[in-house]
Amino acid sequence: MTDTSVPILEMRHVSKCFGRIEALKNVELKLFAGEIHALMGENGAGKSTLMKILSGAYMPDPGAEFLIDGYPITLSDPQGARKLGISIIYQELSLAPNLTVAENIALGREPRHGLLADRRSMRDACADMLRRLGVDFEPDTLVATLSIAEMQMVEIARALSAKARILIMDEPTTALSSRETERLFTLVEQLRKEGLAVVYISHRMAEVYQLADRCSVLRDGSYIGTLPRAELSAETLVRMMVGRDVSELFKTARADAANASAKPVLTIENLTDGDKVAPASFVLRSGEVVGLAGLVGSGRTELARLIFGADRTSSGSISINGVQHIIRSPADAMKAGIAYLTEDRKEQGLFLDMTIDDNINIAVAARDARPFGLRRFATARRRTDAAMEALAVRASSGQATVGALSGGNQQKVLLARLLETAPKVLILDEPTRGVDIGAKAEIYKLIDRLAMSGVAILLISSELPEIVGLSDRVLVIREGSIVAEIGERSQISPQAIISIAMGEADAPKPAA
Numbered sequence: 001m002t003d004t005s006v007p008i009l010e011m012r013h014v015s016k017c018f019g020r021i022e023a024l025k026n027v028e029l030k031l032f033a034g035e036i037h038a039l040m041g042e043n044g045a046g047k048s049t050l051m052k053i054l055s056g057a058y059m060p061d062p063g064a065e066f067l068i069d070g071y072p073i074t075l076s077d078p079q080g081a082r083k084l085g086i087s088i089i090y091q092e093l094s095l096a097p098n099l100t101v102a103e104n105i106a107l108g109r110e111p112r113h114g115l116l117a118d119r120r121s122m123r124d125a126c127a128d129m130l131r132r133l134g135v136d137f138e139p140d141t142l143v144a145t146l147s148i149a150e151m152q153m154v155e156i157a158r159a160l161s162a163k164a165r166i167l168i169m170d171e172p173t174t175a176l177s178s179r180e181t182e183r184l185f186t187l188v189e190q191l192r193k194e195g196l197a198v199v200y201i202s203h204r205m206a207e208v209y210q211l212a213d214r215c216s217v218l219r220d221g222s223y224i225g226t227l228p229r230a231e232l233s234a235e236t237l238v239r240m241m242v243g244r245d246v247s248e249l250f251k252t253a254r255a256d257a258a259n260a261s262a263k264p265v266l267t268i269e270n271l272t273d274g275d276k277v278a279p280a281s282f283v284l285r286s287g288e289v290v291g292l293a294g295l296v297g298s299g300r301t302e303l304a305r306l307i308f309g310a311d312r313t314s315s316g317s318i319s320i321n322g323v324q325h326i327i328r329s330p331a332d333a334m335k336a337g338i339a340y341l342t343e344d345r346k347e348q349g350l351f352l353d354m355t356i357d358d359n360i361n362i363a364v365a366a367r368d369a370r371p372f373g374l375r376r377f378a379t380a381r382r383r384t385d386a387a388m389e390a391l392a393v394r395a396s397s398g399q400a401t402v403g404a405l406s407g408g409n410q411q412k413v414l415l416a417r418l419l420e421t422a423p424k425v426l427i428l429d430e431p432t433r434g435v436d437i438g439a440k441a442e443i444y445k446l447i448d449r450l451a452m453s454g455v456a457i458l459l460i461s462s463e464l465p466e467i468v469g470l471s472d473r474v475l476v477i478r479e480g481s482i483v484a485e486i487g488e489r490s491q492i493s494p495q496a497i498i499s500i501a502m503g504e505a506d507a508p509k510p511a512a
Contacts, residue, residue: 008033008197009054009086009166012065016049016058023049024060027223029216031166031197036188038200038212041241042436045218047201051168054199055088056081087159088168093151095143102126102139105158129157133187149180156187167191168199173207174434178296185211203436204463205234217241234465241437249441250469252448254287262286264322265456266338266425268307271316276302278481279316284425284456289447291471292460293497299480300460301343304427307458308340309333320424334363337424341414341431343460349414352403356395357384359402360416387416392442408439415446426450429460444470464494476500 009031016024024046031037041047052058056078066073068084075081095104102123111118111125126139135153137146143154152172159167169188173181188198188211200211208215215232217224217240224240238249266284271277277299284290294300305311307318309327318327318336325336333340342348351359361380384398391412395405402413411431418426428447432440447470451457461467467474474486476497484500486492491508500506 006070007031007067008069010067011054014050014053014064015061016053017061023221025221027218029223031199033165033197034192034195035213036192036198036200036211038202038208038215039218040202040208040215040237041218042438045241046221047218048170050218051088051170051199051201054081055086055168082162085163085165087162087164087166089152089155089159089170089172091171091174093155095151095154097144099143100139101130101137101141101143101154104143104154105129105161109162125161126157129161133157149176149184152184164196166197166199168201170201171203171434173202173204203434205237208232219243238437242441249444252470254448254451254472262288265320267319269317271306271318272314273302273306273311274314276480277306280482282475282482284458286454286456287451288472289451289457289459289470291467291474292458292477293464293467293474294477294501296462298477298501300477301429302480303477304340304429304458304460307333308338308427310340334421338427339418339421339423339425340427341418341429343430343433345410345414350402350410354402355399356388356393356402356413357381357398359413360384360387360420363417363421383420387420391416391446406439407434408436411435411439411443423455425456425458427458430462431459432461432463432466464497467497468492468494478503
């Protein structure tokens, strides 16, 4: 981090009310040139509101003060913020897909040759910026043809071309692969060395540990504190964000002995697609959580989709409670008692334009059917109300649109839909992706309750603390093959899983 005693930006006494709701309460924040400053907190903690004020999208309540390089400034609108060198890259990118890369970067600031846009100057400036960022697409490339990671690079190029000194990045890795994420991290480190102040918003603690020079935490709209890199730890951050210790997140009432003696519910024998998944065999017992761990691209999701019938198998068998089932589709899987929480809730799970009520009831709509195609709406509403209360879905009512909910509440709505089918086997693929720490804790408790009720759970997660904290056993998959099983909870550790997943070690031997 650049050594300077004067912050590039200082925010003081920032408050914001929406009607009777206090979104921010007297928040303070300092940024220094040449630092990556992480901003963390649960959904609803006030992070987005604070950043929208900083970028000029919202006006703060009276009394707020803003200083750049020690001098008072006024933030009145996004254009004014950009002129002051403040740029924000939202999680939902704001590019024009029908325009070229060069046109997007220069949009609203096009160089002129008389009355006409100087397209040659525009392309030349764009080419220089793309070389600086080390990307391999061209200024004339249509944005619609780019990947999400490449579009983010265009957003960053646009901010830098506007001479940004403060860059706000809101959950920038949500839709990126591990390789794309590493490339983004390299670029962020480069921007720090060039003297930019980067505000980095993320729910992923591993990213914060890797990047942040300092980390500030908001909770319930209030500023809790700022930690330097040397003091960052999961225990401290969780306590600051939710007011309780990290050890409480993974508390379980399940007993190892009970799980080990439970009857098999799901039996997989030599299941394969003949391509990405090698013949796999394993058992899930009633009331246990089995982690399926491996590196990204190892075949975790592909195996889950084979079990659920979303992809076609070439051979192998699936049995539920000792009875073999032919599963050729998700409908077959659900009839057999298997439910699957997809890793991509927005594209493959939820109907974002529909209500909570419709999303929860769509899988069991036949139960509410009446003669002549009518539906028992009161029954469906009661089901929704009960599910929202049981899963602590925070919304004004069941008629709220799912797309307007936070990530955690969206995930709970999708879980509620699956649970209405009363599954015997529940496959959870990245159940807490894009979810804040408070919602994660609630989902962990739900997983524990479901297991205690007898549901057999297969848990897939890229977050090793989840696998370690929740699993009774762990299956490790590498290059499409299940290569090991860690069969005792006491031997499950991030080190053991990573070593096996990378081919550097075998599964630990059971205790004598």
